[in-house]
Amino acid sequence: MGFANLDYFLLIFYFIGITAFGAWLGRGQTSIRDYFLAGRTVPWWAIAFSIVATETSTLTIISTPGIAFGSNMTFLQLMIGYVIGRIIISFLFLPYYFKGELYTAYELLNQRFGSRTKNFTSGLFLVTRALAEGVRVFAISIIVSLIVKTNPLYSIVLVSLITLFYTFVGGMHAVIWTDVIQMVIYIGGTLVAFFQLLHQIPGGWETVTAVAGPKFAIFDFSPNLLTAYTFWAGLLGGIFITGASHGTDQLIVQRLFAARSERDGKMALITSGFVVLFQFTLFLLIGIMLYVYYRTFPPSVPFSSPDRIFPTYIITAMPTGISGLVIAAIFAAAMSNLSSALNSLASTTLIDFYKPLLRPTATDAHYLKVSRGMTIAWGLVLIALAVLASSTKHVLETGLTISSLTWGCMLGIFLLAFLTKDLDEFSGLIGMSAGLAGIGYCFLRALVFKDPVIAWTWYALVGTVVTVVVGVGTHQIRRSS
Numbered sequence: 001m002g003f004a005n006l007d008y009f010l011l012i013f014y015f016i017g018i019t020a021f022g023a024w025l026g027r028g029q030t031s032i033r034d035y036f037l038a039g040r041t042v043p044w045w046a047i048a049f050s051i052v053a054t055e056t057s058t059l060t061i062i063s064t065p066g067i068a069f070g071s072n073m074t075f076l077q078l079m080i081g082y083v084i085g086r087i088i089i090s091f092l093f094l095p096y097y098f099k100g101e102l103y104t105a106y107e108l109l110n111q112r113f114g115s116r117t118k119n120f121t122s123g124l125f126l127v128t129r130a131l132a133e134g135v136r137v138f139a140i141s142i143i144v145s146l147i148v149k150t151n152p153l154y155s156i157v158l159v160s161l162i163t164l165f166y167t168f169v170g171g172m173h174a175v176i177w178t179d180v181i182q183m184v185i186y187i188g189g190t191l192v193a194f195f196q197l198l199h200q201i202p203g204g205w206e207t208v209t210a211v212a213g214p215k216f217a218i219f220d221f222s223p224n225l226l227t228a229y230t231f232w233a234g235l236l237g238g239i240f241i242t243g244a245s246h247g248t249d250q251l252i253v254q255r256l257f258a259a260r261s262e263r264d265g266k267m268a269l270i271t272s273g274f275v276v277l278f279q280f281t282l283f284l285l286i287g288i289m290l291y292v293y294y295r296t297f298p299p300s301v302p303f304s305s306p307d308r309i310f311p312t313y314i315i316t317a318m319p320t321g322i323s324g325l326v327i328a329a330i331f332a333a334a335m336s337n338l339s340s341a342l343n344s345l346a347s348t349t350l351i352d353f354y355k356p357l358l359r360p361t362a363t364d365a366h367y368l369k370v371s372r373g374m375t376i377a378w379g380l381v382l383i384a385l386a387v388l389a390s391s392t393k394h395v396l397e398t399g400l401t402i403s404s405l406t407w408g409c410m411l412g413i414f415l416l417a418f419l420t421k422d423l424d425e426f427s428g429l430i431g432m433s434a435g436l437a438g439i440g441y442c443f444l445r446a447l448v449f450k451d452p453v454i455a456w457t458w459y460a461l462v463g464t465v466v467t468v469v470v471g472v473g474t475h476q477i478r479r480s481s
Contacts, residue, residue, distance in 0.1 A: 007324025014328040015162055018181065018335065022166025022174035031364040035171035035371050036103055036347045038258045042176055047255050047268035050179035050340075052275045053186075054251060057337035059139040059307070061186060061330050064280060066306025068287025072215045074229035078457065079280055081238015083273040088239065089247040090266040096418060097253070098262035103351040105253040105414075112417040113425040115356070120429060121413060122352035124406045124436075125250055126345060130378070132402040133341040134385025139307070140334045156386045159334060164379035167339040168372050172258055175339045182332035189329025190282055192322055193314065197289040200317065201296060211292045228455035237457040242273075244407030244460050248414050250344040286310065293317075341382065346374040404456050405443055408463015409435035415464065416471050423475045431471025435463040 029035055042050075067075050096108060106125070110118035140159050166174050198204050209216070220230045227233070246252045246269065259265035290309055297317075303309050314326045350371050359366065409432040416428050439459050446452035454462065 004320040004323075006321050007327065010321065010324035011328050011331070014185075014331065018178055018332070019162055019166050021181070022178045022339075023169045025173040025177055026166075026170035029171055029173075029368065032103070032347075032350070032367045032371055033101075034173070035368055036254065036257075036343065036351075037101075038172040038176060040101075040258055040260060042258045042260070044259060044264035044268040045271070046176055046180050047259055047264070048271040048275065049183045050176040050255050051246070051252055051268060051272040052279065053179035053183040053333070053336040054255065054340040055245070055276065055337075056183070056186070056279065056333050057136040057139065058330055058334035059136050061190065061283065061333050062139060062310050063307050064283035065287030065290055065310040066308075068215060068284040069291045069309050070306055072217045073281075073284045073288070074218060074220050074234075076218050076277075076280060076284060077220070077229055077231050077234025078238040078241070079234070079277045080231075081235050081240075082242045082276060084235070085239040085242025086246060086269050086273040089243055090269050092418065093247045093414070094256065094262050094265050094269070097256065098265065102257055103254075104250050104348050105248055106250070106348065106352050109413065109417060110352075113413075113428050117413065117425050117428055117432075118352060120432065121248075121410055122348050124410060125348055128402060128406045129249070129251060129341060129345060130381055130385060133338065133382050134388065135402065136337055136341075137334070137382055137386035140331070140386075153387060156383060159331060160338065160379060160383045160386070163335045163338045164342060164376065167342045167379075168375045171371075172254070172343055175343050176255065176258065178339065179336045182336040185332040186329035187279060187282075189326040189332075190279075190286065193310075193318070193326050194282065194286060194289070196318055196322060197286070197293055197313075201289065201293055207296075208289055208292050211295060212288045215288045215291065225454045225458060226452055228457045233455060233457040237459075237461050240411060240460040240464055241404065241407060241457070244411035244464070248410045249407070250348050251340055254344050254347060255340075338382070342375050342378055345378040346371050349374050349378070404459035404463075405439055406436065406463075407460040408439055408465075409433075409467045411460065412464040412467025412471065415468055420472070420475075423471060424478065427471050427475035427478060430474045431467040431469075434470035435467030438466045439463040 033039060064075065097105070102108060104122065106118045106122045109121055137156055137160060140155055166178065170178075198208075201207050203210075220227065221232070222230055223232065224230065225233075256265040256269060259268060287310070290313055293313070294309075299312070303312065311327075311330070314323055314330075318326060350367060354370060354374075355362075355367065359370075412435050413428055413432050416423055416431065439462060442453045442459065442462070446456075
């Protein structure tokens with residue numbers, strides 16, 4: 001047991017192979033339509049897999065088992081809202097997105113309200129996505145520090161630079177198709193860990209159910225708003241979280257823009273919901289099995305963080321070769337998420353700021369060159385933020401909480417755009433500001449004063465409601481005055 005030469009070989013082979021494949025996919029690109037939309041030639045199933053891989057980072061794979069290890073499977077209640085939210089988005093948002101050829105979700109806000117709303121929303125996306133992605137990139141160092149006992153900075157820089165290279169060269173083609181391969185790798189690696197654990201636990205599944213019976217609880221119908229994982233937070237909060245993340249966040253929406261048609265976009269989005277449900281169930285079951293395994297074979301040193309439980313098992317208890325495969329799977333998730341973030345950050349910066357404000361009439365060749373430069377710039381920013389995130393305790397909830405701060409007001413302004421006909425830009429901006437301020441207050445109460453008002457799973461819903469109510473109210477007052 002332990003990480004051996006064969007494991008290192010598999011890891012190096014994976015890095016070389018995925019980098020070469022991603023770079024190869026970049027051949028023949030001549031425009032930002034190729035670079036950011038993959039020429040709109042990607043099949044729906046590849047987009048579905050890419051969506052799943054994009055929302056599954058290293059922190060998802062290592063942190064979700066830690067949640068079940070310490071509690072139960074109530075986290076799965078969020079998946080109910082995740083699936084329903086995708087269905088709603090497919091029929092409410094996608095028809096608007098496919099009326100013309102858009103590069104970013106925020107161009108639609110420019111058409112409906114004006115440049116100030118578009119710039120404000122795009123700016124929120126850039127800041128929030130960069131901060132959340134910095135936490136996700138930091139999660140890579142947890143794995144590497146357990147393997148080679150080295151400075152986390154080295155692992156962050158290594159994986160970031162490899163991903164940056166093939167994203168820089170290959171654009172959205174490389175992002176989507178490497179996502180497909182990486183999703184197959186990390187799902188396959190996690191399934192290997194599942195069956196390995198089942199084999200190593202004396203008595204197998206019967207022992208798991210006997211020892212960890214209460215941990216299989218999924219539903220909690222309590223109305224407590226301070227509890228993150230309840231049925232109501234999962235259903236309602238999950239719908240609004242997904243509405244924002246998959247309907248307004250450029251990280252995901254850009255994949256839908258690469259679909260051949262509105263129908264393909266709908267199929268990709270809805271299918272991704274059921275795949276995510278399966279994989280989170282798998283990750284949580286891994287956590288329960290790890291709980292049983294470490295009750296049977298206690299660790300020599302107590303775990304300093306829940307995020308270290310699964311990586312420690314992989315490195316210390318899995319056979320040579322399999323350990324390398326599963327670690328490669330975790331790196332695959334990290335690189336998939338990072339490549340998606342780099343491409344979406346670059347596209348938003350170019351389309352929503354650089355092109356309209358600085359060079360509105362430049363050539364495609366110029367925009368392609370600038371797009372690649374922006375990819376490099378954002379790569380360096382994310383590396384810096386990952387280093388700063390090293391004090392994070394629980395990376396999954398931290399990453400989701402950061403994203404949830406702005407998801408509500410962003411979903412709110414899109415709903416105002418889709419569901420109102422005459423609401424003015426000023427009223428929409430006031431609504432967004434109120435929604436952002438309300439969730440900012442909740443966040444500060446929890447972070448600074450340790451006196452939370454609501455759990456993070458409600459942030460998107462509350463932010464959306466405040467944005468819509470204040471936006472509509474402001475518009476009515478302006479009309480009557």
